[in-house]
Amino acid sequence: MTPPSERPLTAMIDPAAGPPDCAAYGRAGGWQAARRALGGLAPADIIDMVTRSKLRGRGGAGFSTGQKWSFVPEDPASARRKYLIANADEMEPGTFKDRLLLEGNPLQLVEGMILAAYGVQAGHGIVFLRGEYHLACTRLHHAIGEARQQGWLGENILGSGFSFDIHVHSSAGRYICGEETALLTALEGRRATPRSKPPFPQTGGLWGAPSVVNNVETLCNLPHIIANGPEWFAGLGLGEDGGTKIYGASGRVAKPGAWELPIGTPLRQIIEEHAGGMLPGYRLRALLPGGASTAFLDATSLDVAMDYGSVEKAGSRLGTGMAIILDDRTCPIGMIRNLEHFFAQESCGWCTPCRDGLPWVERLLSAIEDGMGQADDMDQLARHARMLGAPGRTFCAHAPGAMAPLASGLKLFAADFTDHIRHGRCPLRMAA
């Protein structure tokens, strides 16, 4: 038997050939894990294996997946309504890893969902898919239909007594739907406002039933953990965390893209080797390591290992692991204004600090970028970063996320802010 691929998530993905069908998926090693789990593993074994694999949530928060599941009441799926939800509402600016997985190998997600659902004994599966992912939607529907036809979904799967099926919910926009409690509210046919915790979704989620919400990439790892063992999976990572990670880079790099690499791969290797370094004529100024809601790191931080703990120690967050590169010819204030426009627009409007604070931040940044900044604007921005950035002052993590690039940018680009305000113009825009 050939040893398992060290790039398990993308091993079967061939953009030119399209996604594998049920048979091809099986020939390439798919369904082994589902057969193993439903053929003799106890639900508690699945949770234990996933905990030992050191898999952490790939949506951005990085919570231990096994631990997250351990809070779900243990009743069998037949005794109680429970939900397993795949968060496919990928909307973090700069992030396109889940689309790759959804379009490239939707059956891997289906198998991952079967395993997660069996582990937490949930009979109802939902994929919460963002409305803009049209191709992923078509391919996912096709994959689910095929899996159902082959007996991988539905009543009494493989004669195990476990029943599970998947419904695709095509959403209709709004970034906040990716927040797990807002996602639940949206599924209940209400405006997607986050909920206060407790109750946590694991005990009181969708329609009040125990619910687990996991990111697409997280779920896609499960077949490989169950088929090849948690120790094998943990060993794929270079540091404390287990597995591989889909990293990416966008902006003025030579070869923007996404690559599956061992988790903990140094940022320098991602940018210089895989993304091919900067485009000719551009130098790297700073970057957001894991999407719009992570703090800027400057060019001196390139040796940081891209795992949860190391990036946090460097002053930012791993987030989605998809880096956005700021070059030396792009105005950092213009970039932060663009980010804060996004966050202000996407605020759900439920709590006042976020609803009113974020547009205020955007207006201040616009004034500075347009040459109408006032002397005390930087203090005003810093005050917002402090007041909105601390957890607990707003209803959910939207505003703290929005403040991460602002707070770090105010420090890193202090001279650029001062220049804009003193000279009453954007130096880079005049040069362009």
Next chain:
Amino acid sequence: MSTADASLPARLRAEILGLAAQEPHPRGAAVAALRLVQARFGWVSTGHLCEVAGLLGMSADDLDGIATYFNLLFRRPVGRHVIMLCDSVSCWIMGREPLCAHLCRALGIQPGETTADNTITVLPTVCIGHCDHAPAMLVDSTLHGDVDTACLDHLIDMLRNTP
């Protein structure tokens, strides 16, 4: 009377009731139902909204709160084709502003508007997950990347000549 003023076709009503029946509470089908109406008529008129609300056992205001919350649900008519040009950070870095200006100049409209011949609506959109091919856009349901002015000009010609 435009089709949007007519009542919902019987089959669509049945489809919506079917979706509602699968949910623990009918309102769970709200977004799916509005999406079906929009797929059929291009947008969600007030008449249709009220009808869907009735089918789901909701007040029209309640359902309108949802319809106006989600940016992919249109409460005003749009053109036969909708161009959604990404305005998030990677596309901004890669030059989406001049592209948007070019597109609007070529069509004689501003973002959020529809051409007088009802062919094309231009809307901004948040990140559409095509950042390695920024600037990116969605034209109806098709994703386009590495967009430049030549590509936009070609697209406008094509859309104007397709029904």
